[in-house]
Amino acid sequence: MSSVPASLPVVLGDWFSFRSLGNGLTLITEPHVVPLLRCNIWHIRGRDIDLVVDTGLGVSSLYQASRHLFGQRVAALATHVHLDHVGGHHEFADCWCHRLEAPGLRGADPAFTLGDIDLRALDFAAPGYETGGPALTALPAPDYDLSTWDIQQATVTRELEDGDVIDLGNRHFEVLHLPGHSPGSIGLWEAKTGTLFSGDAVYDGPLLDALPHSDRAAYARTMERLLSLPVHVVHAGHDPSFGRERLRELVRAYLDQTTA
Template sequence: MIALPIAGHWFERKALGDGITLLWEPHVHPLLRCNIWHVAGRDCDLLVDTGLGVASLAEAAADLFEKPLTVVLTHCHMDHAGGAHEFGVCCVHAAEAQALTNASNHLPLDAAAYSPNDLAWFSGIGYDISGGLLTAIPHAGFDPGTHVMQAAEASHLIGEGDMVDLGDRKFEVLHLPGHSPGSIALWDAQSGTLFSGDAIYDGPLLDQIPGSDIPAYIRSMERLRALPARIVHAGHEPSFGRGRLVELADAYLNSRSDP
């Protein structure tokens, strides 16, 4: 395996306005490069997902975490929940809690761990991971071949219709299974803002992985299509507006419609 360089810093960030900051891990392959969202509130702040967990998000973004912080995981795949162990107040859907406790949604970071058939499957859905899943390491001595996801505990179970209240804005929990059993989104109806996790994003959607459910995904996608979202901040790739939301939903529904 080719030795990877040590990254000068692991996380990038961009303030988007409306109290929202995007953080991401530029040295992670797009398959696992999760969008991490920080939302500033009056009484407390919100963190949506925690990234891969190979470097400390709590340290890198300590200046953003000075107020009480509620962490919500849109689901418990490694790229979204890998850093959850760093935070005390961690909310997940009940259908994801055991996976978080068991750290069972781990993917190897070294391409050598994947068979030719595995690599071909990922390539077929739009992700060439033959070169590995990292382009750098976070610190000296880090070994992608031995890294495993760290287990964490859910402090709160959340589900359909629950509210995440920041004091000056509230987010409604939408249960949108399909990608995973407990996939959720957070919906601010007042501003038309949706944090969609991996229920929908502008890239290859994964619905044939362990825990996924295509009929459930179809129902979730129909629900998303009808949502009057102004802006969608997704789990991967750039944010988009309602027009693109409808296009993406229609593309998925057409791809899964009966012949």
């Protein structure tokens, strides 16, 4: 039985929010998903291929809502395969992720539904996040049934490794393997502009390193690697983007905490 109360309001209008940041970059979010599960979805327009970095919770169709942004071809990349980042991947013909995350994307458990999620009963620590109720603050339609939602299996067409290059024709990103939050977490690094898409390796919010497959020692090594990057801007998996000084503050705070 769903834990979501029947009194949730219904969204009047679009489920997704779109904000153009210039230079072919659009931030897409799901405003009515609670912050813990509200992933930043990044659309990068390329000359030869577009890239969607993460796809959100999948409550509503990301592909249909975003078609006005897409060029002739689009690929969906998963920074990692937690449910709040891969809900819409099954809608895309081209799906990319790190080799260690690929089994999770191919073998998603369709028996698990949003109706099963109650943030009051998490099996992992999420300090700093509100965990007092359901995953949504509104429904996308009056007849929306969360018990019919699931993470659907996707076809992985490219397994990525550290050092691989994502070539969009006019933009090139290096794949950085950034384990710790999950074994196959990755970021995308554009050296030319100093831009990092970091996924959940780092964001300006409470970092989660106590998940069943998290590795704090690996996370510390990832933080050391991020500290060495000549970053101009970080577009993360959650919360607002930030610059190099804030990145250094976040990294040092994490390292101080883990060595205390």
